[in-house]
Amino acid sequence: MIKISYATAIFVFCIGLYTILSKRNLFKTVIGLTIMESGALMLIVTAGYVHGGVPPLIPMEGQAVNPLPHAFTLTAIVIGASDVALALALVIKVHRRYKTVDLDKIRGLKE
Template identity: 35%
Template sequence: MIDLLATRGYFLVAFLLMGVGTYMLIGSPNLIKKVIGMNVFQTGIFLFFITSAFVEGASPPLLSAPEPYVSPLPHVLILTAIVVGVSLTAVALGLIVRIYDEYGSLRESEIREVAADE
């Protein structure tokens, strides 16, 4: 087990990032901190996919490349996911600005109280 963690420490870091992001999403009542937690969770997922695509001793997939070679598909998927993540963050922050203008708070409990009174 120790050898696995010593050679594959990036998996531990990826799962740690996912855990911290999940904790921030669930545990924080502030909407901005939830968006930050979502971004930390996404970073953990990105790290996991990129590091799991690594092949020891492999080369880029060129026409004359010897076997084994590294598949570019995970890297392309992560580039697309980064663009989607940035767009999602921008939309979430825009909605949070509108929520703050409407309710005057970023805490979930206060927003629920104001919404229940209306």
């Protein structure tokens, strides 16, 4: 059960990485970033999973799930959102100059 969730998280992470590496469209690059982020976050969330666990609230019956990963995830989501917001702002700036978001047509800076 938990093995599948790990594999899914890493699979999602790899999809994001592949998107960034292969696509020449700047918007798809940004989408790839968010997918990568989701993959990493999924992995953190599954870390808190306890089979048959209950919410970690005070009148507790049975074993509680680990609440820590959710706090991490919330923090990381905020960070990811600000990254993506800045990325999109910069993409808009690039688009204003070149009227395109295709990386092959944007050859401003030499390699």
